[in-house]
Amino acid sequence: MSTKIIRFIFFGNYFVGILAVALTLEASFQLRLPFNSLNYYLLLFLAPTIYYTYAYNKVSTQPSTTNPRTQWYFEHKKLINISQLVLFVLCVILAVNLLYQNLQHFLALPAIYWAAIITVVVAAALYYGLLPKSFLKFNLRNTGWLKAFVIGFVWACCANVLPLIMLKIETGIDYHDSVLWTWLFVKNWMFCTVNAIIFDIKDYPTDANKHLRTFVVRYGLRKTIFSILIPLL
Template sequence: MIKSELKSKFIEGIFFSNFFLILLSFALNIETIIKIGLPFNSLEYYMFITSATVLFYLYAYRIPKSINNSTNLRTLFYVNNRKFIKLFTTILLIICVYSSLVLFGKSFSNFDLISWKWTLILVFTALVSIGYYDYQIGVSLRRVMWLKPFLIGWTWAITTVFFPVLFLILENGTYYHLDAKFYFLFTQTFMYCVVNAILFDLKDFEDDSNKNLKTFVVKYGYHFTLNRILLPLIFLGSLSFILFGIWDNLPLHRILFMLIPIIFLAIFAFRLNQPKPILYYLIAIDGMIFFKAICGILSVVMFEC
C-alpha cells in the first residue's frame, strides 16, 4: 500500500510539475536534428531550451497564495507543494540564465547570419508568448478561441524545430541549407501539437468554463469538439504524411511507419467518449508527443542508417 502511494505521488510529481516536459522538449529537438541530418546542438542549448520550456508552463500554473484548497487535482498539487515548486523553479531559472549567457557569448559574433525573416519570426514568437499569459497589459491571447491551440502548436514547433537550426547557425557560424524536410517537419509538429492542445482543452473543460475561457470545448461542447474538429484535423494530418511520403519517393513500409504516431493519436481520440481524470490526460497526451518524437528518430535510425 505504501509503495503504491509513493509510486502514485512520484507519477503525479513528474507530470503535474511539468518535469516530463524536459524529456519531451529534448526528444523533439533530437528528432529535428536527426531527421534533417544536422550535427547535434551544444549541451548549453539543450539546458536552455528544456529549462525555458518548463518555466513557461510553470508560470502558467502559478497559484496565488490566497488559494489553499481546490477540487482540481493539479491545482491542489501546486497548493500542497509550494516549497518544492519554488525550489524547482529556482533551479530551472538558474540553469536557464546560465545557459542563455553561455549561448549568447558563443553566438554574439554570428548574429549577422540571421536573415530579417528569421528575426521577424523570433519577434513574433516573443510577442505571442508575452501576450499569451500577460493580463496586465490587457491582452490575453489564450481567451481567443481560435488562437489558443494554434499558438501553443506554433510555440512548440518554434522551440523544437526552428530553434535547433537557429542556434546551430549562431553557435557554429555556418548557414545550413534547409530543404522540404525542414518545412514538412515544422508543419507536422505544429499540427500534431495543435491537436494535442485541443485534447488538453477537453480535460480543462470545467475550469475553462468557470474562468470564461472560450476554448473549442467550452464554445461547442465536448463531443462536437471531438468528432467535428479533432478527428478531421487528424485525418488531414494522415493525408499530409502520405502525400509527403509519395512526394519524397519513400517506400510503402516507411510511409506506414511514419503514420504510426498519428494513428495512435486517432485511436486515443476515439477512446475519449467520456471525460477522463486529469492525470490520464497528462500522461497520455504528453506521451503521444513523446511517442511521435521517438518514432521520428527511429524512422531515420532504422531506414536510413
C-alpha cells in the same frame, strides 16, 4: 514514494522539458541535420519547465479538491519557489554562456532569424499573459479558439525553427529543403494543436465557467472530435 516522484515530474513540468528536447531531437533527425550543442538542449529543457511552472504557480492561489495539479502547487509553494529560483539561475548561466561563446554569430544573424525569435518569444509571453498588465493586457489564452493553435505554434517553433536558428549560430549551417521543413513544421503544429484541444476537453467545466470559448465549449464534445480533431490528424 513513487506517486510523489511521478507528480513531481509531471506537475513540476519536468516532463514538458523532456518533450521539448525530444521533439527537437526528432526534428533534427528527420531533417538529417547535426544535433545542437548540449548547452542549447539544457536551456531548452529548463526554459519550458520554468515557463509552465511559473504559469501554473501564478494561477494556483487556492487549494482545489477537484484539480490535483492545483492542489499540488498550493501544498508545495515553498519547494516550487526555491526550485524556480535555482532553475532560473541555471537558465541564465546557460544563456549567458551560449551568448558568450557565439556573440559574433548572434550579431551577424539575418533579420529574418531575429523576427522568428521575437515571434516565438512574444507568442509564448502573450499566451499566459506573462507580460505586466500595465504594459499589455492582451492574453492569447483568453481568445478561445486561438488558444490551441497558439500552443501548437509555439511548440512547432521550438521543435522546427529554433534548432535551425541555433544550428546557424553554432555551426553556420543553413537548411535549404523548404518543402520537407514546411511539412514537418505543419505536422508538429497540428499535432501539438490537437493535444491542446484534447486538454481543452479535460478543462471544459473550468473554461465554460470562465466563458472561455474554446472549441469544445463552443461546439460541444462530439463536433469537436469529429469535425476538428480528426481532420487535423
